[in-house]
Amino acid sequence: MTANDMKLVVVGAAGRMGQTLIRVIQDTEGVTLHAAIEREGSAFIGKDAGELAGAGTIGVAVTSDPLQAFLDAEGVLDFTAPDASVTFAGLAAQARIVHVIGTTGCSTDDEQKFEASARHARIVKSGNMSLGVNLLSVLAEQATRALPAAGWDVEIVEMHHKHKVDAPSGTALLLGEAAAKGRGIDFATQSVRVRDGHTGARPVGTIGFATLRGGSVVGDHSVILAGEGELVTLSHSARDRSIFARGAVAAAFWARDKKPGHYSMLDVLGLS
Numbered sequence: 001m002t003a004n005d006m007k008l009v010v011v012g013a014a015g016r017m018g019q020t021l022i023r024v025i026q027d028t029e030g031v032t033l034h035a036a037i038e039r040e041g042s043a044f045i046g047k048d049a050g051e052l053a054g055a056g057t058i059g060v061a062v063t064s065d066p067l068q069a070f071l072d073a074e075g076v077l078d079f080t081a082p083d084a085s086v087t088f089a090g091l092a093a094q095a096r097i098v099h100v101i102g103t104t105g106c107s108t109d110d111e112q113k114f115e116a117s118a119r120h121a122r123i124v125k126s127g128n129m130s131l132g133v134n135l136l137s138v139l140a141e142q143a144t145r146a147l148p149a150a151g152w153d154v155e156i157v158e159m160h161h162k163h164k165v166d167a168p169s170g171t172a173l174l175l176g177e178a179a180a181k182g183r184g185i186d187f188a189t190q191s192v193r194v195r196d197g198h199t200g201a202r203p204v205g206t207i208g209f210a211t212l213r214g215g216s217v218v219g220d221h222s223v224i225l226a227g228e229g230e231l232v233t234l235s236h237s238a239r240d241r242s243i244f245a246r247g248a249v250a251a252a253f254w255a256r257d258k259k260p261g262h263y264s265m266l267d268v269l270g271l272s
């Protein structure tokens, strides 16, 4: 650890992503774990964050006081739940720090609150922090721009582990938005998120979704472009959560010297 290290707080420290973030911070030069947060009453309060994450003892105990932690930190890495992320964004704005948000399943109302917080915080938010998925979104946009809607149907298929609580995944929605951008259509009105029963024939130009859940799948996504007699499939398979954690740490580092605002991983990766 050096004096210039970026001091990061991990919220949701005991979660699948929280633990992965702690391990990745420990393995990354230029950043240091300043604090680890779980909700009040959690059985993990007082435990050593490194031990919790399987990274050995690091001398940072898990606490339930985010504001206290944020005031003396430079960034917060947040993969928790929508209501928690909204609260953390307000606190990050008070502390004028970087807030990297990976939480998915957020509502339009939540997004408006993030926009408000981004007047003071530097928010980087994405449904997927990996380089591979963000590249995939660029390719999906290019493909839908090149292939006419009349002959090419777009379907997005995703599979995740059995514990995931939101659907379609944040990544599937991100890919759908990229495909809609390529087509020049309104994603909100042209997406078909669920099909059941006698649905009628597929409306031309829509973007369809299919959600699979099971086992320990980290995250698989495919963008299928279905034409007459041919199929183009663009896909990504996440094998390890560290791809998301490394992206989140890179995002915090990137945002360190930026103005308050709302940024995406495409901005961080120079793909926007």
Ligand SMILES: NC(=O)C1=CN([C@@H]2O[C@H](COP(=O)(O)OP(=O)(O)OC[C@H]3O[C@@H](n4cnc5c(N)ncnc54)[C@H](OP(=O)(O)O)[C@@H]3O)[C@@H](O)[C@H]2O)C=CC1
Residues within 6 Å of the ligand: 011, 012, 013, 014, 015, 016, 017, 018, 037, 038, 039, 040, 042, 079, 080, 081, 083, 084, 101, 102, 103, 104, 105, 126, 127, 128, 129, 130, 170, 244
């Ligand atoms: N953008 C990306 O690249 C990625 C996004 N994700 C998203 O990240 C989120 C978390 O995923 P995952 O780690 O698998 O989920 P987990 O359920 O394993 O972890 C979430 C953690 O956040 C904690 N938490 C929830 N609310 C609060 C609160 N108010 N204060 C403090 N801690 C809180 C939970 O505690 P408790 O159990 O007590 O509720 C839990 O420890 C999901 O929305 C997921 O979709 C995941 C991977 C990559």
Ligand SMILES: O=C(O)C1=N[C@H](C(=O)O)C[C@H](O)C1
Residues within 6 Å of the ligand: 104, 127, 128, 160, 164, 168, 169, 170, 171, 172, 218, 219, 220, 238
């Ligand atoms: O909940 C998860 O696990 C994941 N969530 C994100 C999503 O909703 O797309 C990213 C990744 O696929 C893992």
